[in-house]
């Protein structure tokens with residue numbers, strides 16, 4: 001017998017409970033299907049092709065930001081039935097790419113890049129999962145480690161010294177010198193290999209590989225996928241291999257992946273290896289020849305090279321362009337160096353805390369023209385609802401890095417290059433509320449692991465350039481404008497400049513640093 005009598009439910013009570021359950025299920029169903037039908041707003045798509053004609057070739061990031069003013073910070077586009085979500089605000093990237101990283105960290109397929117063979121080993125293009133995690137951990141642990149970052153300072157110094165010497169001897173070849181500096185830095189840090197000139201075979205191969213990657217990352221190619229035609233060819237027509245250039249692209253990639261790494265192993269065996277990412281990991285982990293661990297070291301090293309080259313070139317070119325367009329800022333940077341460091345030596349990392357204006361210039365260069373203005377696209381794994389809007393699973397999600405870096409609320413008068421936005425009234429540096437690196441280097445679990453390394457590299461280049469050179473527009477040539485090329489990694493349109501040493505003493509400092 002039950003100790004407490006259970007009260008009998010009256011028929012009215014049962015009926016009302018049932019009704020309540022039914023009503024709440026109906027409300028849930030209704031609100032879900034309403035949300036599903038409530039995609040984020042955006043320009044009206046045309047049948048079949050969707051919004052493809054709305055996306056301009058030039059400066060799409062600027063158009064995306066303009067759309068933000070009309071449609072809000074979450075925008076839906078459609079291209080051949082594929083959903084693309086543009087995130088135009090720090091709040092939206094923060095809420096979704098950071099806050100809901102579990103479903104927002106996949107990558108879409110990049111058909112050309114897949115076809116060449118990157119996605120099998122390059123974690124930057126891998127889906128979010130165990131393999132991605134273990135590969136990324138290896139690279140990230142080094143590139144975010146203070147001891148590692150300090151250990152590569154001599155490499156930064158060496159490549160800037162050579163860059164400045166090249167500018168002194170051949171100022172007209174500035175763009176080649178910028179490329180060489182980027183190649184030298186990464187080869188030195190990654191493999192301990194010294195690159196003497198731009199014709200170095202490792203640099204040449206890497207450049208060919210990166211040119212193909214740049215094409216593969218450009219939106220028309222991965223959105224429209226014209227390669228599907230080639231992929232669908234039967235084997236008697238050559239199948240995929242019918243694509244002209246494919247064999248060459250694949251063999252370049254294999255060379256880039258294997259040759260410098262083999263050289264590191266060889267020099268380790270001979271006891272002549274210099275400190276580098278690859279050599280340090282091979283020594284620390286002592287993997288078996290051809291083992292999975294060894295392959296991961298090799299592959300993450302290749303990735304560091306690929307990811308850090310074009311982005312560094314873009315940043316260096318944007319800095320020079322800004323100096324031509326804003327001579328008063330160039331002068332202020334030089335005045336700070338003259339006042340703090342003097343003209344008898346070059347500024348160095350140990351001066352960083354005393355050079356807030358230079359640090360602000362480094363941040364402002366990244367903000368003014370982020371090297372990857374629309375980031376690298378993420379892919380949403382499953383359906384989501386954000387602020388009542390339905391974000392369909394499988395959608396490509398792009399954080400508009402440029403748009404966020406030019407949000408006038410966060411960065412007043414955003415088109416103007418103004419480092420002072422990162423300085424307090426007393427001239428000390430402060431980017432606690434508006435650090436552009438929170439956006440420039442991407443979002444969430446996919447954020448760029450090379451962020452601190454790249455900031456260090458950019459800082460020294462800016463400080464030592466300003467200490468030793470003046471740059472102006474070339475006389476008799478059209479005055480440069482702030483125009484940038486399209487692409488996954490974007491850089492300024494070519495411009496002509498005059499680069500001269502600030503004094504005889506400055507020229508001597510440059511020669512001296514390059515001899516050391």
Ligand code: HEM
Pocket residue numbers: 123124125136139143303304305307308309311312315370371372375376377378440441442443444445446447448449450451453454
């Ligand atoms: C100016 C310099 C650089 C800029 C502006 C830059 C920017 C970016 C951006 C926007 C992303 C996409 C993040 C996302 O998906 O949300 C990215 C990814 C990545 N970057 Fe960088 N990067 C730079 C330099 C470097 C360097 C020097 C390295 C070498 C360690 C590097 C390694 C990577 C890797 C491995 C990824 C893929 C991360 C993943 O998918 O998990 N980057 N970078």
